[in-house]
Amino acid sequence: MEKQSIKEYMEMYCKMTYGKTVKHATTAEVWSALSTAIMSQIVDRWYVTNKAYKSQKMAFYISAEYLMGRALGNNLINLQEYDQVKDLLKELNINLNEVEEMEEDAALGNGGLGRLAACFMDSSATMHLPVQGYGLRYRNGLFKQCFKNGEQVEEADEWLKYGDPWSIRKEADMVYINFSDMKVKAIPYDVPIIGFGGATINTLRLWQAEPLCEFDFNLYNNQQYDKALEQKNRTEDITRVLYPNDSTEQGKLLRLRQQYFLVSASVQDMVRDFKRRHGNVFDDFAKWHAVQLNDTHPVLAIPEFIRILVDEEGESFEKALGTARKVFAYTNHTILQEALEKWDAYLMQKLFPRIYQIIEQIDAALVQELREKGYSDDRINMYHIIKEGKVHMAHMAIYVGFAINGVAKLHTEILKNTELHHWYELYPYKFQNKTNGITPRRWLVLANQELSSLITEKLGSNEWMMDLSLLKQLTKFVEDDEVLERLQSIKYTKKCQLAECIKAREGIEIDPNSLFDVQVKRLHEYKRQLLNAMYILDLYFRLKENPNLDIPKVTFIFGAKAFPGYYRAKSVIKLILAIGDLINRTPEVKDKIQVVFVTNYSVSYAERIIPAADLSKQISTAGKEASGTGNMKLMLNGAPTFGTYDGANVEIVAESGEENNFIFGLRVEDINNLRNNYNPKEYYDKSPDLKRVLDAFIDGTLDPANTGCFRDLYEALLVGKNWERPDQYYLLADFKAFKAMQDKVFECYKDRRKWAQMSLMNIANSGAFSSDRTIMQYASEIWGISPIS
Ligand code: 4GP
Structure with a gap:
């Protein structure tokens, strides 16, 4: 030009x-x-x-x-x-x-x-x-x-x-x-x-x-x-x-x-x-x-x-x-x-x-x-x-x-x-x-120019931008301290940039030295933002009991829009905001964990959040998320997946290895077996931590004015509403496994070199999720068209 x-x-x-x-x-x-x-x-x-x-x-x-x-x-x-x-x-x-x-x-x-x-x-x-x-x-x-x-x-x-x-x-x-x-x-x-x-x-x-x-x-x-x-x-x-x-x-x-x-x-x-x-x-x-x-x-x-x-x-x-x-x-x-x-x-x-x-x-x-x-x-x-x-x-x-x-x-x-x-x-x-698949141009070259330059430098050319499978070559750096350190420093830079952006847009300060645990996607019951929220509430109680609990400092970042007519999805947003407030009001907890629900999650916000994520939460009920594509963007930017065996998570893990991700919970077969005699109330009765979490929905902990605004969520999980069965998306059944796996995350995050290696393995194996690959398959296997020369 x-x-x-x-x-x-x-x-x-x-x-x-x-x-x-x-x-x-x-x-x-x-x-x-x-x-x-x-x-x-x-x-x-x-x-x-x-x-x-x-x-x-x-x-x-x-x-x-x-x-x-x-x-x-x-x-x-x-x-x-x-x-x-x-x-x-x-x-x-x-x-x-x-x-x-x-x-x-x-x-x-x-x-x-x-x-x-x-x-x-x-x-x-x-x-x-x-x-x-x-x-x-x-x-x-x-x-x-x-x-x-x-x-x-x-x-x-x-x-x-x-x-x-x-x-x-x-x-x-x-x-x-x-x-x-x-x-x-x-x-x-x-x-x-x-x-x-x-x-x-x-x-x-x-x-x-x-x-x-x-x-x-x-x-x-x-x-x-x-x-x-x-x-x-x-x-x-x-x-x-x-x-x-x-x-x-x-x-x-x-x-x-x-x-x-x-x-x-x-x-x-x-x-x-x-x-x-x-x-x-x-x-x-x-x-x-x-x-x-x-x-x-x-x-x-x-x-x-x-x-x-x-x-x-x-x-x-x-x-x-x-x-x-x-x-x-x-x-x-x-x-x-x-x-x-x-x-x-x-x-x-x-x-x-x-x-x-x-x-x-x-x-x-x-x-x-x-x-x-x-x-x-x-x-x-x-x-x-x-x-x-x-x-x-x-x-x-x-x-x-x-x-x-x-x-x-x-x-x-x-x-x-x-x-x-x-x-x-x-x-x-x-x-x-x-x-x-996802386009690596917007989701890496544009959104993460720092990582993109490192990749180009290490692979010797920018050809990977058009052939993402070339990222595989990065696996050879898995023991290379210089590369691992640079990866960490790039992540830190992206986290600082996000922190600045959140400060400017939301007026909230977050700590770039904390673990950025990210769940960004439409708000829907099957995507189970509520399960993540329940976990955070449980962590809040644990920290209140024991402020010395050995966990890294964590920032839980949410971004999601609820369809305007979808009442329950809006209640989940309200609940997460209430949990964030409760944490902020509790001195012994607020220095350990923070919850940020960004406003107006959008493509341009995603371009800021995804490169800064340490962990990618993909926790839909097995069988419900057709594929997911946010999971691929986060993987490409080096965030291990914390997820269920659902949608494209299955393929992500097959590419990058179970050892480099955190897979938990019921699988499709398990849910099929459980379906007809699932009684969430049993989990509630048997698990004091779950009971404490759910009771907080209705006992004034999250709703000091006692308006009853979270009763619908509580009842949807425990008794069912109208024609619905209780807990249609198996949150209670997956809670224990979620918790155990999140504890594992905290354990792993202590070893930053190891974490950087997991991150590298995710980047290196994300080539299969380029939309270039997907579109070529549509072209040859469905449409019968070929590239112009
Ligand atoms: C979404 C699916 O929920 C998601 O799993 C998939 O990755 C994406 O389509 C692209 O295939 N569905 C919708 C929708 O957005 O409106 O049904």
């Missing part, structure tokens, strides 16, 4: 946009100017990549979520221009880090599935794969979290407030979306996805809903101002927020509208593109296009595709279905029942009757196929797409999709043997495993 031309561009931009020079610009304005200047440098290459894809088979990744985080730093890393731009800004008296800090995260996703989509975009471009993403341009991303009176409070996330220099609005590629009650415009915004090295630049196309007309002139003229804007507001609602709360009927309709809006726009776009390139012979569609459905949210793409082929292109239903069965593939990200979408049939009939009709036809085709195979009616009932007034989205995806994949070995086995067993019996050949 041309230093001089970036400077000139920034000057020009600031004058044209803000009427001032760079020198007088605010940091946000500099961010915008710099980002736009970088865009100006990459547009040519972006264009060239697009052109090269015209003669290739392409894969399209449709996802309701992309948890992208910030763009500037990551793009500079991928362009390999980070240091040059840093110097250039220095010449202008500007600190690049401060500019990076100004950027709002693009939080167009909730958690794992959305962040995976973002890592896949990065890896596709880096691996030169012809992949395009489709998603929604939510005006407000995932809510901003703050804590008030010890509770989570949500605020709107205005990520676009400083503008959006990282996308191009493509008005000319607009399409119309028809609902039964309204017609709207879908306008694409194209975001460049810069592959490492900058040679390949892929596209993430995000759709924004806009009204056909800005306001109703006649109503306005009649001074009915609100009414005049009604249509505009209703339309903009479609892409206003990520996943509106769907606990009410209005909310459900809106979410269903979002899903259809996303898929209709994307499928129309693909079909239009296909016709331009290849004409009207849709038999060839699958030769040129593969479509990956990221979870069930975009599964309506299937009937929409069929609708277009039948209604607009004059194909027969059978033919269109046959084509669809070669085009679509589906990824399952969870076995939790509440996340496997089943939509009320009447809602679909109401919003898009034609699509519903097509779903009925798909269902009928499935039934016919099963009849031909000699299945009984009872058996067929298990497969129905429309059942008891509900449309089962996963069923439609599995019947029509040519490939179904789980996201870690264990998860795929559970799908095959339990959750989707009947489907596996029907179509064994469709099931595949694709263990998740």
Whole structure:
């Protein structure tokens, strides 16, 4: 890149946009100017990549979520221009880090599935794969979290407030979306996805809903101002927020509208593109296009595709279905029942009757196929797409999709043997495993530049950034004191940086010499943040009894957002905050342990926390966490896993060795055996420490005003609520093993050299968890595409 031309561009931009020079610009304005200047440098290459894809088979990744985080730093890393731009800004008296800090995260996703989509975009471009993403341009991303009176409070996330220099609005590629009650415009915004090295630049196309007309002139003229804007507001609602709360009927309709809006726009776009390139012979569609459905949210793409082929292109239903069965593939990200979408049939009939009709036809085709195979009616009932007034989205995806994949070995086995067993019996050949991965560029090269430099120095080149398996060579340093010491000193630096950041953002001081024990992820009962909290409370009591208890100083760091309508998850946050307060108020304990629940955990916060972690807590109930990807990021940054035998933890431990991690608790088989006669109350009665912990939920220890705010948690664990069994996630059953293993952690942490060795073995063996590996497997084993040369 041309230093001089970036400077000139920034000057020009600031004058044209803000009427001032760079020198007088605010940091946000500099961010915008710099980002736009970088865009100006990459547009040519972006264009060239697009052109090269015209003669290739392409894969399209449709996802309701992309948890992208910030763009500037990551793009500079991928362009390999980070240091040059840093110097250039220095010449202008500007600190690049401060500019990076100004950027709002693009939080167009909730958690794992959305962040995976973002890592896949990065890896596709880096691996030169012809992949395009489709998603929604939510005006407000995932809510901003703050804590008030010890509770989570949500605020709107205005990520676009400083503008959006990282996308191009493509008005000319607009399409119309028809609902039964309204017609709207879908306008694409194209975001460049810069592959490492900058040679390949892929596209993430995000759709924004806009009204056909800005306001109703006649109503306005009649001074009915609100009414005049009604249509505009209703339309903009479609892409206003990520996943509106769907606990009410209005909310459900809106979410269903979002899903259809996303898929209709994307499928129309693909079909239009296909016709331009290849004409009207849709038999060839699958030769040129593969479509990956990221979870069930975009599964309506299937009937929409069929609708277009039948209604607009004059194909027969059978033919269109046959084509669809070669085009679509589906990824399952969870076995939790509440996340496997089943939509009320009447809602679909109401919003898009034609699509519903097509779903009925798909269902009928499935039934016919099963009849031909000699299945009984009872058996067929298990497969129905429309059942008891509900449309089962996963069923439609599995019947029509040519490939179904789980996201870690264990998860795929559970799908095959339990959750989707009947489907596996029907179509064994469709099931595949694709263990998740993470991009090493954002999660190491950008987030941990210190560790990254050490690795490059020791391996003699930076090739590992594109081939993470090369990290294996680091194992040869396992007895090398110089390397071990440098690893420790880098960890200490990252901990100091995090401590500073927490001081600035939370106003809390933490000690970088303490053990940073980290659990960061969405708040969900199955992820068992509550078990971690129970352990901390027990430790609190032990320390109160015996202030000389021989443990290292520990900082327990939590980061998590709870879905706004998920009452119990919010109670867990409240409980952890209350435990933190209790500890702070207790002099004999507070110098030994500290609990910090950071506010507004996000991609950019994760980039600070993960490199600073000493220990990675991954303690979901065995069988419940499909894979996890935070576990991989922490491993890559040298934190041993403290976890259950669940999701990708199993593979992490297989790579880096059980001796370098802390694995505890019930396994899937144990839970299956225990399930029918599990009585958590027995554990409570038999274990005084557990009893003490749980009683503290309700006896005023954590709730001095005796409001009873933690009674629900207490009862959920001991007696069950409504139709739920008590302690559905086996916290009490795993408590003892957790405690024993955490004691082992404390013991091991005393020997810092040994700890550094464990850390090194984790880094060295994390190569398997690069999303470059994962995406190459999707490319060759599902999509049938290859890198451009
Ligand atoms: C998540 C899973 O919970 C997590 O285990 C997995 O690593 C991730 O998807 C990516 O595959 N699921 C979701 C969701 O985020 O919304 O269901």
